Structures are given as structure tokens and as C-alpha cells.
Amino acid sequence: MKHNPIVSVVVAVHNMKEHIRQCIESVLNQSMQDLELILVDDVSTDGTADILREYAGKDRRVTLVWQQENGGAQVARNAGISVSCGKYITTLDHDDFLDKDALACAVDTFHKHEGLQCVCFREVRLLPDGNLLEHKEKNSFGIISGEEAYRRSIGWRSVTGRMIVCRELQMQYPFDNCERVYGEDNTAQLQFLASTQVASCQGIYYHRLLSTSLSHKVSLNNIRGNIRFINMKRQLQEHNYSNDILRLNETAFWESIVSSYHYYHQYRHRFSEAERQEALYLIKYMREHIDTRLLAPSVKWKPGYWKMPSWLLFRLQEEAYFLLRQTIKKDNGALE
Numbered sequence: 001m002k003h004n005p006i007v008s009v010v011v012a013v014h015n016m017k018e019h020i021r022q023c024i025e026s027v028l029n030q031s032m033q034d035l036e037l038i039l040v041d042d043v044s045t046d047g048t049a050d051i052l053r054e055y056a057g058k059d060r061r062v063t064l065v066w067q068q069e070n071g072g073a074q075v076a077r078n079a080g081i082s083v084s085c086g087k088y089i090t091t092l093d094h095d096d097f098l099d100k101d102a103l104a105c106a107v108d109t110f111h112k113h114e115g116l117q118c119v120c121f122r123e124v125r126l127l128p129d130g131n132l133l134e135h136k137e138k139n140s141f142g143i144i145s146g147e148e149a150y151r152r153s154i155g156w157r158s159v160t161g162r163m164i165v166c167r168e169l170q171m172q173y174p175f176d177n178c179e180r181v182y183g184e185d186n187t188a189q190l191q192f193l194a195s196t197q198v199a200s201c202q203g204i205y206y207h208r209l210l211s212t213s214l215s216h217k218v219s220l221n222n223i224r225g226n227i228r229f230i231n232m233k234r235q236l237q238e239h240n241y242s243n244d245i246l247r248l249n250e251t252a253f254w255e256s257i258v259s260s261y262h263y264y265h266q267y268r269h270r271f272s273e274a275e276r277q278e279a280l281y282l283i284k285y286m287r288e289h290i291d292t293r294l295l296a297p298s299v300k301w302k303p304g305y306w307k308m309p310s311w312l313l314f315r316l317q318e319e320a321y322f323l324l325r326q327t328i329k330k331d332n333g334a335l336e
Contacts, residue, residue, distance in 0.1 A: 004085040004086065004087070005034050005035050005036045005061070005085060005086045005087075006032070006034045006035065006086060006087050006088060006107055007032070007034070007035040007036075007086045007087070007088045007089070007090065007103050007106075007107065007164070008035070008036050008038060008081070008084035008085060008086030008088070008089045008090075009027050009035060009036070009037050009038065009090055009091075009092055009103075010038045010040065010077055010080035010081055010084060010089065010090070010091045010092070011023060011024075011027075011037070011038070011039050011040065011080070011091070011092045011093075011094055012040050012042055012073040012076035012077050012080065012091070012093075012094065013039055013040060013041050013042060013044060013048055013052065013076075013094045014041070014042040014043070014044055014048070014070065014073075014076075014094065015044045015045060015046040015048055016044075016048055016094040016095055017044075017046050017047050017048045017051060018095075019094070019095040019208065020048055020051055020052070020094055020095075021051060022097050023092060023093075023094055023095065023096060023097050024037065024039070024051075024052075024055050024062075025097075026092075026097035026098045026099075026100070026206075027092065027098060028055070028059055028061065028062075029100055030098065030100055030101075030102070030103045030104065031100050031101050031103075031104045032101075032103045032104035032107060035061060035086070035103060036061050036062075036063060036084065036085060036086060037059075037061055037062050037063070038062075038063045038064075038065060038080040038081075038083065038084055039052045039055070039056070039062060039063070039064050039065070039080075040064075040065040040066075040067060040076040040077065040079050040080040041064065041065070041066050041067060042067045042070050042071065042072070042073070042075075042076045043067055043068075043069060043070040052064055063083065065079050065080055065083060067079060071177075072177065073093075073175075073184070074175040074176060074177040074184060074187075075175075075177055077091050077175045077184075078174050078175050078177070081170060081171075081174065081175075084167075086167065087166070087167055088106070088107065088110065088164050088165065088166055088167065089164065089165060089166075089167055089170045090103075090106075090163065090164035090165070091184075092205075093207070093208075095208045095210060096205065096206055096207050096208055097206050097208075098121075098203070098204070098205060098206070099203060099204035099205075099206070101202075101203060102121055102203030102204055102205060103164070103203065104203070105201040105202045105203035106119045106121065106164045106201050106203050108201070109199050109200075109201040110166075113143065113197070113199055115196060115197065116166075116195075116197055116198075116199055117146075117165060117166045117168075117169045117191075117194070117195040117196070117197075117198075118146070118149075118163055118164075118165045118166075118169065118191055118192065118195045118198045118199070119163060119164050119165075119198075119199050119200070119201050120139040120141075120149075120159065120160070120162060120163040120198065120199070120200045120201070121139060121162045121163060121164070121200075121201065121203045121204060121205035122138070122139050122140055122200065122201070122202060122203065122204050122205065123138040123139050123160050123162045123204075123205050123207055124204055124205070124206050124207070125206075125207050125208075125209055126206055126207065126208045126209060127209060128208070128209060128210055130208075133209065138156075138157075138158060138159065138160050138162075139158075139159060139160055139162060139163075139200045140200055141158070141159065141200050142199070142200060143197055143198070143199045143200075144197070144198055145196070145197060145198070146192050146193055146194065146195035146196060146197065146198050147192075147193060147245070148198075149192040149195070149198040150189050150192040150193050150245070150248075151248060153188065153189055153192060154248055154252050155252065156185075159192075160188075161184060161185065161187075161188030161189075162205040162207065163188065163191075163198075165191055169191055169194060169195065170191075172194065173187055173190045173191050173194060174187070175187045176190075176228070176231060176232075176235075185228060186228050186231060186232045186235065189232070190232075190235060190239075193236075193239075193241065193245070218267045218270050218271075220271065220275050220278060220279060222260075222263060223260045223263060223264065223279050223282050223283065224282060226253070226256040226257065226260055226282075226286060227282070227285075227286060229249060229250075229252065229253035229256065229286075230253075230286070230289050232249055232253075233246065233249055233250065233253070233289075236249060243294065246294050247294045247295070247296060250290065250291060250294035250295055251294070251295055251296045251299050253286070253289075253290065254290055254295055254299060254305065254307075255299060255305075256286075257283060257286050257287055257290065258304065258305055258318065260279075260282070260283050260286070261283050261315075261318045262318065262322055264276070264279045264280070264283065265318070265319065265322050266322075284311050287307070287311065287314060290307060292307055303321065304317065304318065304321035
């Protein structure tokens with residue numbers, strides 16, 4: 001009879017030969033050895049696949065899954081989870097790694113608190129050169145309700161989706177592939193809401209901020225990713241969540257739309273004409289899906305955040321607001 005491991009670690013991999021060894025070894029060298037590592041290659045072309053075969057040949061706990069076409073991280077993660085056997089499941093980005101006691105700490109937290117469905121790792125961020133990014137550590141909150149975890153995850157300021165969940169919760173809420181970028185955010189937040197309680201543990205997840213990552217380069221994906229809020233609203237409505245929860249999502253969605261326009265305005269000269277047209281189309285499309293009845297008053301009437309009767313007026317408002325902010329910034333700089 002096949003032994004089912006305590007933890008399944010799923011890694012979606014695509015062209016990451018520079019960092020994949022550290023990622024894999026951080027899992028295989030865990031102090032808790034009762035685990036399986038599922039590596040899903042999303043059609044790598046840089047030699048990464050050879051590295052995956054190397055580790056699978058050395059350690060029986062490694063399972064390889066080969067995608068036939070590049071479908072993105074969410075599709076790859078779901079493929080890996082579908083062949084997993086662990087009682088608890090976690091995913092690891094292919095350029096990130098775990099502290100050697102991370103899984104043991106998480107499993108111990110599950111055992112100490114009966115009924116837990118979700119445990120968050122402490123998240124520590126690293127600069128591209130490997131040095132620690134100095135900022136307030138995330139996911140250090142003890143035990144809170146699932147709804148409170150969702151609230152704190154808005155904007156990912158203090159709670160993030162670096163976590164391990166029980167198998168049943170992961171199967172109920174697979175990774176959301178509505179968008180190839182940031183779809184995992186919806187999944188994490190839905191899992192928070194479905195949990196009675198969420199705990200944090202002392203296990204550390206090291207998140208590497210690469211210079212090529214979406215949030216650190218000028219890319220249209222930084223606008224495309226905000227479409228996830230539309231699908232999130234649909235799922236919240238399907239699960240009959242309260243207007244209070246819907247309001248939190250809608251308000252975060254509206255703030256992301258305004259931020260998207262400012263992002264477009266700031267970097268439009270670095271986009272091609274086709275990209276500029278797509279950016280404006282996406283922002284207009286998202287604006288049309290906003291329900292102003294669900295917006296928090298503090299944002300609904302905030303200068304620069306009015307929806308305005310038309311797309312043209314909205315654009316004029318944002319252009320004026322952006323220029324005003326730039327003028328104030330320059331004036332403040334001149335006074336210093």
C-alpha cells in the first residue's frame with residue numbers, strides 16, 4: 001500500500017534554472033521528511049527540465065509532471081495538486097525557498113489547534129542580490145478568523161497567501177485561472193473566507209523579488225492582473241457572501257482601476273501603440289464593471305476617485321489629478 005505523505009509541496013516551474021536548485025533543495029532538506037515534492041514543468045526551454053530530471057532520479061519523494069503546453073502557473077499548480085497525496089498542501093514559487101523548519105512548524109501548528117484549515121508562513125522578502133528587504137514582516141498574527149484574514153489580505157499589506165492548507169480546502173478552491181497573472185490571489189482569499197480560523201506559524205517562506213518579476217518591471221500585466229477582481233466578485237456572489245465582504249472587494253477593485261490609469265499615464269511612453277490601446281481598453285472595461293453602490297464612501301467621494309458619468313470625463317479627471325499630484329510633489333521638493 002502506498003504511503004501518503006503528510007505534506008505535498010507543489011512547484012510550478014518555467015525557465016528558472018538560475019534559482020530552481022535552491023528551491024528544490026529547501027524542500028528536500030526540510031527537518032520534516034514525510035513529504036512529497038511535485039515539480040510541474042510548464043514547457044521550459046532553458047535547461048530547467050534537465051535539472052528537474054536530475055532531482056527526480058536522486059530522490060523518490062520527487063514527482064515530475066510535464067505540461068504539454070504553457071498554460072501558466074495556475075494551470076500547472078492545479079495539475080500538480082491533482083496527483084498529490086498529502087494531508088496538507090502548499091505551493092512554492094519556482095524562485096522562492098523555505099527555511100528548513102518551515103513545514104515542521106506549520107504541521108505542528110495544525111496539530112496544536114484542532115479544526116484549523118489554513119496556516120500562513122512568515123514571509124520574508126529578499127532583494128535580487130539575496131539581501132533581506134527591510135520592512136515589516138508579514139504573516140505574524142497568531143490566530144484570527146478567516147474573515148479577518150481576508151480583510152487583512154486586501155492589498156496584501158500584512159497578510160499574504162504564503163500558506164499551507166488542508167487537502168479538503170485546496171480541493172474545494174483550486175487555483176483560479178481567470179487570468180494568467182495574479183489569479184492565485186483570488187484562491188488565497190477564498191480559502192481565507194472558507195476557514196473558520198487562520199493561524200500563522202514561525203516557519204519562514206523566503207520570497208525573492210526578482211528584477212524581472214511582474215511587480216518590478218514595466219509590463220501591461222500589471223494592469224491585466226486587476227481583471228481578477230471581476231471574477232472574485234462573481235465567486236463571492238455565488239457563495240452568498242455579505243455585502244460587507246463584497247464592498248471590500250469592490251473598493252479594492254476601484255482603487256486598482258485608478259492606480260492602473262496612473263500606471264498607464266506614468267509609463268505610457270514605454271508602451272507600444274498597441275499596448276497603449278490595450279491598456280486603455282482594459283481600464284475602460286474594468287471601470288464598466290464597477291458597482292458604485294458597493295464602494296466604501298471614503299473612496300467613492302475621494303478626489304481623483306469619482307467614477308464620473310462617462311469614460312471621457314473619467315480620463316480628464318485622472319489626467320488632472322495626476323498632474324496636480326506631480327505639481328504638489330515638485331513644490332514640496334522645492335521647499336526642502
